Amino acid sequence: MIPLLIYIAIFVAAFFIVTKVVQKAVPQDYTSLKTVTFGDESAVRPNRAAGIISILTIFLMWGIFTGSSLLPGFLHAPGPFEGTATFTYTAEANGQTDDAEVTVIVHPREVDTDTPEVDPGDGFAKNDGAKVAQWRTGLINVDRNDDITKSDGAQVVAINGEPIAPGQTVYVDGGSVTLSDKGTPNFEPTRGWQMEPLYLPAPEEVWTRSLSIASEGFRNFTLIEHLGYSLFRVIVGFLLGALVGIPLGYAMGLSNWFRGWFDPIVEFMRPVPPLALIPLVIIWAGIGETGKIILLFLAALWIMAIAARSGVSGVNISKVHAAYSLGASKWQIMRHVIIPNSLPEIFTGARVAMGVCWGTVVAAELVAAEQGAGMMIMTASKFQNTDIVIMGIILIGVIGFGIDMLMRWAERVLVPWKGKG
Amino acid sequence: MTGLSIENLSMRFELPNGGAVQALQDVSLNLKEGELLSVLGPSGCGKTTLLNIVAGFLAPTEGKLIMNGHEVHGPDAERGMVFQQGALFEWMSVRENVAFGPSMKGMPKAEKAEIVDHLLDVVGLQDFKEKAIYELSGGMQQRVALARCLANDPDVILMDEPLGALDALTREKMQSLVLKLWKETGKTIILITHSVEEALLLGERLIVMAPRPGRIHTEYRLPFAELGVGADLREVKKHPDFGPKREEILSMIWDMEEEIMGRTEDAA
Numbered sequence: 001m002i003p004l005l006i007y008i009a010i011f012v013a014a015f016f017i018v019t020k021v022v023q024k025a026v027p028q029d030y031t032s033l034k035t036v037t038f039g040d041e042s043a044v045r046p047n048r049a050a051g052i053i054s055i056l057t058i059f060l061m062w063g064i065f066t067g068s069s070l071l072p073g074f075l076h077a078p079g080p081f082e083g084t085a086t087f088t089y090t091a092e093a094n095g096q097t098d099d100a101e102v103t104v105i106v107h108p109r110e111v112d113t114d115t116p117e118v119d120p121g122d123g124f125a126k127n128d129g130a131k132v133a134q135w136r137t138g139l140i141n142v143d144r145n146d147d148i149t150k151s152d153g154a155q156v157v158a159i160n161g162e163p164i165a166p167g168q169t170v171y172v173d174g175g176s177v178t179l180s181d182k183g184t185p186n187f188e189p190t191r192g193w194q195m196e197p198l199y200l201p202a203p204e205e206v207w208t209r210s211l212s213i214a215s216e217g218f219r220n221f222t223l224i225e226h227l228g229y230s231l232f233r234v235i236v237g238f239l240l241g242a243l244v245g246i247p248l249g250y251a252m253g254l255s256n257w258f259r260g261w262f263d264p265i266v267e268f269m270r271p272v273p274p275l276a277l278i279p280l281v282i283i284w285a286g287i288g289e290t291g292k293i294i295l296l297f298l299a300a301l302w303i304m305a306i307a308a309r310s311g312v313s314g315v316n317i318s319k320v321h322a323a324y325s326l327g328a329s330k331w332q333i334m335r336h337v338i339i340p341n342s343l344p345e346i347f348t349g350a351r352v353a354m355g356v357c358w359g360t361v362v363a364a365e366l367v368a369a370e371q372g373a374g375m376m377i378m379t380a381s382k383f384q385n386t387d388i389v390i391m392g393i394i395l396i397g398v399i400g401f402g403i404d405m406l407m408r409w410a411e412r413v414l415v416p417w418k419g420k421g
Numbered sequence: 422m423t424g425l426s427i428e429n430l431s432m433r434f435e436l437p438n439g440g441a442v443q444a445l446q447d448v449s450l451n452l453k454e455g456e457l458l459s460v461l462g463p464s465g466c467g468k469t470t471l472l473n474i475v476a477g478f479l480a481p482t483e484g485k486l487i488m489n490g491h492e493v494h495g496p497d498a499e500r501g502m503v504f505q506q507g508a509l510f511e512w513m514s515v516r517e518n519v520a521f522g523p524s525m526k527g528m529p530k531a532e533k534a535e536i537v538d539h540l541l542d543v544v545g546l547q548d549f550k551e552k553a554i555y556e557l558s559g560g561m562q563q564r565v566a567l568a569r570c571l572a573n574d575p576d577v578i579l580m581d582e583p584l585g586a587l588d589a590l591t592r593e594k595m596q597s598l599v600l601k602l603w604k605e606t607g608k609t610i611i612l613i614t615h616s617v618e619e620a621l622l623l624g625e626r627l628i629v630m631a632p633r634p635g636r637i638h639t640e641y642r643l644p645f646a647e648l649g650v651g652a653d654l655r656e657v658k659k660h661p662d663f664g665p666k667r668e669e670i671l672s673m674i675w676d677m678e679e680e681i682m683g684r685t686e687d688a689a
Contacts, residue, residue, distance in 0.1 A: 336521070336525075
């Protein structure tokens with residue numbers, strides 16, 4: 001809740017600062033002179049400052065709530081308690097009461113420490129020492145060293161003088177004490193607002209882990225090999241899918257028989273998510289390369305077939321008529337009219353297919369693989385290496401984005417007439 | 422025997438709901454080489470169907486079409502077509518579009534280049550030779566379409582409202598160009614249009630078609646096309662016969678439209 005409020009506050013503050021204070025002098029281009037912008041989609045352009053601030057904010061939030069060393073300390077959200085906490089408990093036995101002090105050392109998880117030695121003190125309840133790791137809780141058997149133990153009828157009735165019964169909680173400096181059902185104090189150090197590194201490591205830790213994975217590799221394969229395997233599978237699977245799917249789509253767009261024969265198959269297979277095929281593909285082809293490539297082939301096949309089919313049916317009939325009137329043969333019409341006319345559709349299909357293939361390969365590797373981006377994050381998660389998981393997700397996102405950019409660039413270069421027919 | 426003869430053409434479309442539309446009924450027409458015919462009529466009179474049959478894109482249910490002494494069974498380079506718009510190949514440059522017909526025939530490069538250069542000169546697009554189609558204005562695109570059709574040297578040019586999508590000024594310039602090309606090349610031209618003025622200006626012969634069933638209603642022989650060659654078309658429109666002819670044809674088409682409306686209302 002608090003992170004969300006901070007995020008909204010940054011959003012609103014940045015909006016006012018950038019649009020009302022800084023960006024008074026916008027360039028006087030045509031769009032800036034439009035008076036009707038609400039409802040005119042073409043007048044809505046992404047604000048570059050907003051984009052940059054948005055990305056910075058994500059890293060800022062990440063840093064704030066992980067206590068990142070990249071940020072000055074005053075920006076950190078309150079961290080978990082670390083150090084020595086003390087509280088007193090009051091034990092009651094046979095009608096008499098006695099107080100004793102408990103000293104708890106709260107230490108970071110990765111730095112172990114010794115249980116503190118304490119002076120037992122007087123009375124039948126003796127002072128205790130205990131240690132608890134940050135973000136963990138610890139039951140403290142305070143009666144263990146007492147003269148009268150729980151089994152002799154002693155029970156804890158107050159913490160720091162506040163009465164307590166089983167199930168109730170008393171807040172003390174550095175944490176809280178809850179009495180368990182059996183009457184044993186359970187100390188929970190203050191968690192603060194930061195995320196535990198197990199759930200979300202700081203950005204710099206992800207970065208250093210990325211560097212070490214890049215140089216040392218992960219599970220017998222280098223980082224490049226993991227990503228390369230995933231990419232290789234996508235490219236081979238996609239190319240095979242396109243190689244079969246495009247001619248199939250053309251045939252479906254040009255022949256009644258092919259349309260009738262393949263329509264039920266394509267229309268049935270198209271809504272089946274490729275992920276649903278993973279179990280069957282594993283049964284048939286195992287978890288090796290063959291299985292992955294078959295899966296990606298199937299993922300790309302239907303998309304490419306449908307793209308090619310709609311590319312053919314999207315041809316303006318006047319163009320075909322014109323070509324016939326100019327003396328073109330069927331083959332020449334195919335070569336000079338139908339194929340170029342369908343290229344924009346095929347490129348759109350290829351972009352979709354590459355995106356689907358990239359998603360499918362990661363999912364297939366999550367299920368079973370010896371190497372690959374998906375396998376890397378799945379294995380890392382099993383060993384609670386959250387930093388590797390986050391690194392993997394970022395790299396998968398960057399590569400997916402890169403593929404899409406590459407396809408768009410290829411589209412601009414190869415089919416400049418797209419959308420201009 | 423050269424020329425085009427349309428003999429007792431009928432066209433009947435069966436509708437999916439069991440009914441049928443008689444798009445054309447017993448249409449006969451003879452065109453001599455070099456004649457310029459414009460076809461007018463209210464929507465639904467079958468003029469585009471007629472043109473598609475002449476082009477060879479549709480087979481008539483009855484009657485036949487004789488072109489240069491042989492029967493027509495499909496599209497052929499001897500009958501070129503100019504469409505309203507969207508029929509140019511936007512993946513090709515202006516030059517490649519104009520060269521399309523000769524390329525399909527496998528004409529040698531030098532000869533092809535000569536034809537293309539000449540035609541681009543004629544339509545005034547020499548400076549736009551290497552431009553992409555989508556970089557040109559609507560009027561320029563139609564000039565490319567004309568040049569592309571002429572590059573193939575067809576015997577008959579079929580025009581399906583080629584100037585329908587142009588603005589008034591561009592349209593007038595294009596009308597002059599069509600007349601000039603007709604005179605210079607001596608091609609037989611069939612032009613379909615919605616505009617009575619255009620039909621009068623660009624028709625040596627003019628037929629008005631009537632709907633339901635589509636048939637030839639009235640035929641005219643007009644002097645305006647000859648007068649318009651190389652002249653200012655606005656002057657031609659001042660010809661004493663022009664205004665009355667226009668009114669006569671307009672009211673004829675009006676009557677047809679009213680009749681259809683009446684019939685539809687009766688049915689309702």
